Amino acid sequence: MTESGVTARDHRLIDGKAVQNRLLAEVREQVSRASATRPVGRLVSISIGPSPEIAVYVRNQARGAAAAGIPFDQQLWSESITQDEAKHLILELNDRPDVLGIILQRPVPAHINVRSLQSAIHPLKDVEGMNPASIGNIVYNDVALAPCTAAAAVELVRETGLDLKGLEVVMIGHSEIVGKPAAFLLMAEGATVTVCHHMTRSVAMHSRRADVVVVAVGKAHLIGPDMIKPGAAVIDIGINQVTDPDGTVRIVGDVDTEKVKEVAGWITPVPGGVGPVTVAILMRNAIVAHQRQIAAGWLKD
Ligand SMILES: NC(=O)C1=CN([C@@H]2O[C@H](COP(=O)(O)OP(=O)(O)OC[C@H]3O[C@@H](n4cnc5c(N)ncnc54)[C@H](OP(=O)(O)O)[C@@H]3O)[C@@H](O)[C@H]2O)C=CC1
Numbered sequence: 131m132t133e134s135g136v137t138a139r140d141h142r143l144i145d146g147k148a149v150q151n152r153l154l155a156e157v158r159e160q161v162s163r164a165s166a167t168r169p170v171g172r173l174v175s176i177s178i179g180p181s182p183e184i185a186v187y188v189r190n191q192a193r194g195a196a197a198a199g200i201p202f203d204q205q206l207w208s209e210s211i212t213q214d215e216a217k218h219l220i221l222e223l224n225d226r227p228d229v230l231g232i233i234l235q236r237p238v239p240a241h242i243n244v245r246s247l248q249s250a251i252h253p254l255k256d257v258e259g260m261n262p263a264s265i266g267n268i269v270y271n272d273v274a275l276a277p278c279t280a281a282a283a284v285e286l287v288r289e290t291g292l293d294l295k296g297l298e299v300v301m302i303g304h305s306e307i308v309g310k311p312a313a314f315l316l317m318a319e320g321a322t323v324t325v326c327h328h329m330t331r332s333v334a335m336h337s338r339r340a341d342v343v344v345v346a347v348g349k350a351h352l353i354g355p356d357m358i359k360p361g362a363a364v365i366d367i368g369i370n371q372v373t374d375p376d377g378t379v380r381i382v383g384d385v386d387t388e389k390v391k392e393v394a395g396w397i398t399p400v401p402g403g404v405g406p407v408t409v410a411i412l413m414r415n416a417i418v419a420h421q422r423q424i425a426a427g428w429l430k431d
């Protein structure tokens with residue numbers, strides 16, 4: 131039984147954990163082959179200041195890295211670190227041959243310019259694909275190092291078996307780390323993509339005609355059964371903490387899973403859907419970064 135009260139055996143639920151296990155097994159295979167010729171460096175995961183939402187992600191990154199056989203270095207920097215100190219540390223990591231890749235968790239403290247730090251991560255070590263150069267590659271359909279959650283959403287649509295070419299997809303949310311990259315990745319697969327945000331006059335007008343709805347907003351129960359075409363696939367990226375009347379605290383997505391699963395053909399539960407696949411994509415990006423560094427002559431034999 132998942133948190134959302136839906137049995138994991140429900141055939142309408144896409145099992146994110148199963149997709150994670152499949153992807154991590156593939157990465158593990160590539161890591162052991164790569165390690166035969168030269169050591170695979172460590173994945174450095176940077177959090178600046180404490181944040182509960184990041185803690186879950188980083189804990190699962192550590193588990194994913196262990197499953198993939200990738201050395202993992204979790205760094206928690208003080209929230210009083212200055213922009214210059216943070217940038218200097220990142221530039222040092224860029225030049226270390228024993229560092230395979232760098233991910234900077236969001237949010238960062240208000241005094242830190244995350245866009246500037248993101249740009250300081252060298253594109254060959256940017257395992258989250260958030261350096262503008264990496265994002266730019268997506269426009270050129272080079273999607274090998276894409277933002278992990280966006281790529282996870284594409285992976286989960288593929289899991290339905292639907293042919294993405296010409297598929298009517300509605301992306302609800304247009305953030306720089308999820309909504310917009312996801313829209314570009316889906317376009318790269320040949321989907322017809324509509325992007326909605328808070329200025330969209332009627333989200334339902336778009337979502338009701340979609341073969342696939344991807345939602346990354348951050349509002350519990352934003353998507354109800356009346357907003358989904360019967361049989362459509364629903365990819366729920368939202369992560370929201372809700373407190374039940376009896377005081378139980380739960381994590382739910384942006385979709386009213388219980389009600390929407392009666393209408394949808396497929397739906398990703400929260401937890402147990404996009405989250406685990408995000409972790410697996412991060413590990414896949416890490417071994418891709420290693421291969422790109424070799425191709426660029428960065429790693430000596
Ligand atoms: N599972 C995972 O791996 C990850 C999950 N998340 C989760 O995804 C959710 C979104 O995060 P993130 O992508 O950073 O987005 P942001 O929180 O940065 O922004 C929310 C987005 O939703 C849009 N929006 C707000 N209200 C509405 C509405 N009523 N209808 C349509 N669109 C609306 C906003 O549009 P506008 O800008 O115009 O206001 C904005 O594009 C969060 O719950 C976050 O926790 C995020 C990262 C990874």
Ligand SMILES: Nc1nc(=O)c2c([nH]1)NC[C@@H]1CN(c3ccc(C(=O)N[C@@H](CCC(=O)O)C(=O)O)cc3)C=[N+]21
Nearest residue numbers: 183184186187190234235236237401402403405406408
């Ligand atoms: N630069 C950056 N990139 C991100 O992708 C990013 C970020 N910052 N900041 C925080 C958010 C949140 N996020 C999660 C990813 C996976 C789970 C995850 O593994 N969820 C499990 C939780 C299960 C459990 O409790 O272990 C699940 O949904 O099944 C959660 C949260 C990525 N984020």
